[in-house]
Amino acid sequence: MASLLFFGSLLFLSGAALGSNNSIPLVLWHGMGDNCCNPLSMGSIKKMVEDKLPGIYVLSLMIGKTIAEDTESGFFVDVNKQVDIACEKIAQDPKLKGGYNAMGFSQGAQFLRAVAQRCPVPPMKNLISVGGQHQGVYGLPRCPGESSHICDWIRRALDSGAYTDAVQKRLVQAQYWHDPINSDLYKQHSLFLADINQERVVNETYKKNLMSLEKFVMVKFLKDTVVDPVISEWFGFFKPGQAKETETLQESALYKEDRLGLAQMDKAGKLVFLFSDGDHLQFDQAWFNAKLIPYLQ
Template identity: 80%
Template sequence: MTISATQMLVVTAVLLLLPSPGSAKDSNDTVPLVLWHGMGDSCCNPLSMGSIKKMVEEDVPGIYVLSLMIGQSIIQDTENGFFKDVNEQVAFVCNQLAQDPKLKDGYNAMGFSQGGQFLRAVAQRCPSPPMKNLISVGGQQQGVYGLPRCPGETSHICDWIRKKLNSGAYTDMVQKHLVQAQYWHDPLNDDLYKKHSVFLADINQERVLNETYKKNLMALEKFVMVKFLQDTVVDPRGTEWFGFLKTGQAVETETLQESALYTEDRLGLAQMDKAGKLVFLESDGDHLQFTREWFTAKLLPYLH
């Protein structure tokens, strides 16, 4: 049976709210947590980000959890996940974090789906306040080449997005006004991607080497990446572990360790890997589906 993305959020929320032993921590020694939601979601949806925020606050007493709202309302926040320039979103978040006195000594970050790659951009571009651990839950770190099940299941929006991506993902108009185009990674048009991708090609060092990006990312204590083994939303799934399709075709994939990004170490990921800073986790479920027990066992340790 096929379930919609909206149903997926409900299932996830129900699983998260099941009783769990949890693991408490002294409230005088907690690291703040910043959350960034995925496409079709919002900061405060009680069936998704709201339940995650509540769960973390229950398991880590005294923790400050900031769930990012991109815009002035929940409706704006949801719409901006589809239509607001990602570079503007990242700048907005960087400014918000810099002005929050509760984050001045550092924070952990957890991004869900596209929020995972957006928070990596924050880590690379905005080192103050310092991000300690970055947790990407189903984040498309090498972008996507396909949008099989657009979250939110708002069919007219998803159909429109697919048409725009297929007709001209790298045109100036589409790049400027469609979030998903800004991390569309077409292995059959590598030159177009590198030249015209306004977001992903930049943060992945595809054009010029920005040593500051590399230095800032390497300052992380841990970079945790979660891949969902039955993911029907993200294509290819390997992007959740920084892998992708081999350039020039759309069938064979390569791992992060096999990629030029790693062998040339353009982002410092090879050095981080050797230093034990990269953590590759998996969940045997569809996109963003996990239990509270899995979350507590696998992710909670990186929030302390």
Template identity: 60%
Template sequence: MGDSCCNPMSMGAIKTYIEKNLPGIYVRSLMIGANVIEDTENGFLMNVNDQIREVCKKLASDEKLAKGYNAIGFSQGGQFLRGVAQRCPVPPMQNLISVGGQHQGIYGFPHCPGNNSTICDMIRKLLNSGAYLNVVQAEYWHDPLQEEEYKEKSVFLADINLERPSKLPYKENLLQLKNLVLVKFNKDTMVYPKESEWFGFYKPGQGKEVYSIWESPLYKEDRIGLRKLNDTGRLHFLGIDGDHLKIKLEWFKENIIERFLK
């Protein structure tokens, strides 16, 4: 959100860095839209389900990816690419690396933690009042005070997390991954709660106390395959002692390129 596929200071720099460290590798930075301007705007305004459909078409038509590919998603790109893995198993995604993705959603305004002041809670209430009326916001806004409304009206996250009855093979598709890598920023001031980056979230009925992935129904019920991935050594948790998307290239090389891409 707020970035583009080809920004030389961000996504473009990551693409170049991977190519430099893995000579001969093919890296595709996905553009949503016809140009960089549209790509940036669509990160804010385009329904994620439409984005995923477009990405699935691009991947399926890319002959260089026909035998499989590794996917790296930054911030909201993490859960969006998980949606690709669950909905579009062809071509096969091999490793999914989520860098700061909000897999249980968000409940808070950037730089305004819920336990900081009354003002932050007031902002939450204002966002809540229209969250599930706004299609874009309803993609991964998760209100722990209104869990049933979230499950019913969320247009994206509740679907891929199988919060509602479904016969879609989301679990089977995710279990095709070789590895699911979850990167959390331990001092994140953009994502609330930051534990969402490791599939944690606020306990129902309040917005301060957080549960871990191990305590979540999503994991306990193995709804989408997380427990199976963990039991087979394919679920990985990496932490960075920094704010949202503040990554040193040396860390990225050692922990991502060397371990999961080489």
């Protein structure tokens, strides 16, 4: 959700190169408030990967004709339209025709999962979700509702309008606003999240496509002050009917009913749960190299 602002002077990596001209291409998608090419965030990530894996092709998705439009798209362009644009860009890129890995940051991770489910050609091999909210959010950035009465009030105010047609179609964050108390309202009116999480009907194509991933890697930030609940980064969420106690992915109906194929993927060793001991999207170079680079080789 928040911009990925870190590294700065730590742009260049030391040690032996791990990649080659045969490296699998990589597609990146940024989070809310960021853009494809910010030199302090996605530009830095792209450079790090290219330095560590020489010869790799990295596409950092831009939704819009300019960097400014790309940033605005993260707030105001219908997510389903953004996913369509991303699918088209990926399909038309000749360097990706043999398949690619994908790495999404915050909301960009959700959007890339939708790409995996909806657009299997060319094939996505590994999906790396860095702080992605796969069960959505029920709170505001840096305003976790369970610890503040004011936040609870704001959350209820947003919730009262989050599922109106006007808000759903015009505000990206409303499309992954997940109300665990009024689940019927969420399932009926969520234009994006309820669809890709198979909350209304089970789309067997979505399920088959997601299960074709070699690995689905999810990173949770242990001191996250942006995502509420943070367990959404590991595909968990609040227990149904309330907004205090959470449940893991494995405890959820989504997993037990296997609507997305995640239970089968878990049993096959395709789900990988990683963590970083920091706030949202905050990690250092050594952690990135040790934990994520292996899934890009």
